Amino acid sequence: MKSKISITNLSKSYGDVQALKGINLDIEHGELFGLIGPDGAGKTSLFRLLATLLLPDSGSATLCGFDMVKEYKHIRNLLGYMPGKFSLYQDLSVLENFNFFATVFNTKIEDNMDMIRDIWLQIEPFKHRLAGKLSGGMKQKLALCCALIHQPKILLLDEPTTGVDVVSRNEFWQMLKSLKAKGITIIVATPYMDEANLCERVALMQNGEILSLDTPAGIISGFKKDLYAIQGQDIYQLLLDLRAYPYANSVFPFGQSVHYTDTREDVSLSELKDYLISKGQNKIEIKRITAGIEDCFMALSQQNNVQA
Amino acid sequence: MKRFIGFLKKEFYHIFRDKRSMLILFGMPVVQLLLFGFVITNELKDVKMAVLDHSKDEYTSEIINKIVSSGYFKLVENLDNISQVDETFRKGKTKLVLVFEPDFRKKLVKGPHASVQILTDASDPNIANMEVSYLQGILQNYNVEINRGKQVTNQIIPKTRMYFNSKLESVYMFVPGIMATILMLVSAMMTSISIAREKEMGTMEILLVSPLRPLQIILGKVTPYLILSFINTLVIIGMGYFVFGVPVLGSFVLLMAESVLFILLALSLGIFISTISNSQQVAMMLSMFALMLPTILLSGFIFPLRNMPLPLQIFSNIIPPRWFIIIIKNIMLKGTGFEFIWKETLILIGMTAGLIGLSVRKFKIRLE
Structure with missing residues (x-):
């Protein structure tokens, strides 16, 4: 059977x-x-x-x-x-x-x-x-x-x-x-x-x-955007600053770092870093990473909420 | 069949490992029976009495002697003045004051009559009533004694005999009542709690998803309590017989058969309660309020039904123990056979069938 x-x-x-x-x-x-x-x-x-x-x-x-x-x-x-x-x-x-x-x-x-x-x-x-x-x-x-x-x-x-x-x-x-x-x-x-x-x-x-x-x-392959893990000293402030960034697409806290996607095709990482430093952040590290299931879930649920 | 035995085994594990259920199952019947049997008695004994004797002659002292030697009353104080009565009662110990009028002997001998006054503390009206009637009985006897040999015309002398309980032992009344209460409580409350516990712990979900049928689950839950309640019945009747001397005049087999019928009724009530409650707490509260209080108050166990307001009398008809108590009193104390209790038996059978039908219909094969 x-x-x-x-x-x-x-x-x-x-x-x-x-x-x-x-x-x-x-x-x-x-x-x-x-x-x-x-x-x-x-x-x-x-x-x-x-x-x-x-x-x-x-x-x-x-x-x-x-x-x-x-x-x-x-x-x-x-x-x-x-x-x-x-x-x-x-x-x-x-x-x-x-x-x-x-x-x-x-x-x-x-x-x-x-x-x-x-x-x-x-x-x-x-x-x-x-x-x-x-x-x-x-x-x-x-x-x-x-x-x-x-x-x-x-x-x-x-x-x-x-x-x-x-x-x-x-x-x-x-x-x-x-x-x-x-x-x-x-x-x-x-x-x-x-x-x-x-x-x-x-x-x-x-x-x-x-x-x-x-x-x-x-x-995971359905995740089309470039994903960056950003680390800083004050994660919470970093989160708020990134959300205030005009080109921010999605910003989610993820353990010790913040996962970030941009609305633009080509992201200027130095510009982003300058912006964060101008906001008073220090020890900024930005790394490009591959998405995990959780990133996909976050992206999908965000899309879903926007549609709803 | 193997499934059923497996289920029974599991139920007995639950019961024997839970101290609380063991206590309710076997501790409570014994304790309740002993409490009701020894502590709560309606007889008088050593009621504290004071005397205010304005006459102090041989007649008054003889009357006082008679009263004290009856064993019901105990003389604790002699008062000098009527104004002391109030204070004596307020102190609380003395419940009764006997007042002899001045020149008691003279009035008694020369006629037409001498008076005594009985004063009681009626803050407990039933007891006060009883004290008065006991005292009146003693005085009545004395009256007869001093008039012996004299021609008293046109007198009615009542002679009483108490059938079925000639010594008016209150335990005769309590044993049937307690049997009904215990069986109701153990059977209904314990089954309803044990089914509600399966729901609360989530194990009911697994039982439902298994190939067990609702009837199998219900039977598995009910059978252990049927056995345990039956043992309880034997314990109660045995204690009644050997400890308190309550007889079983009628057929023992009939008594057992009626008890099993009543246990089945209580069990189906328990299942019914469990179908409408989702937690042990709710099941317990429902059993307590829906079963315990009516069983004690409205079954005629302690308070006579005919003295109740009409609505309560009508309501008492749907209280199963009411009928069961009639049945066991008949069998145990009067020794009557089935021909005198078939109506009550039929009512119990009807109630059982109705409840089983209702609970099987209400028992859910799903979670909602």
């Missing part, structure tokens, strides 16, 4: 708030797909719709060929779902949680060891510890294990790495890659732009809309 997901014109509102505005999206069999966007972009709503936990206002979606609304019972058998909030029983031990989910899906842990061995080996030393006493990364690994216990065709992971340390995050993504190799279609939502590069294709989401849908490289 091909575990393809097709979403057509899907909309969802809560009262006056439109959480999803006509989403169209096709996700292929065995794809590792990323939904990237800030909090409130509509990622969780989309997940809950796909998990058949919510009903759409309009539009439809099929998972593995089953209709999201009418054939939800079939979908629930095929789906592995990991909600954004840790949703296992905190007062049950790791093993008890695991056994419980295995019996719920009418299966045994041993029968599914192939699928989960890599992850299981990492949490096995803690198998008698209560789930509520695990570290954030361990909790997520356990949740992933429990979501995989019935060998789902489609895996929905809502912000699995939020609140997890960097090392565990890397490990987690390694696991997703090996799962993808087993032919599972995986959709991951994440607010971390740097994780986008780890997906095969990503959709950048904001305010219930998809801003851009492409491979990470495709999205």
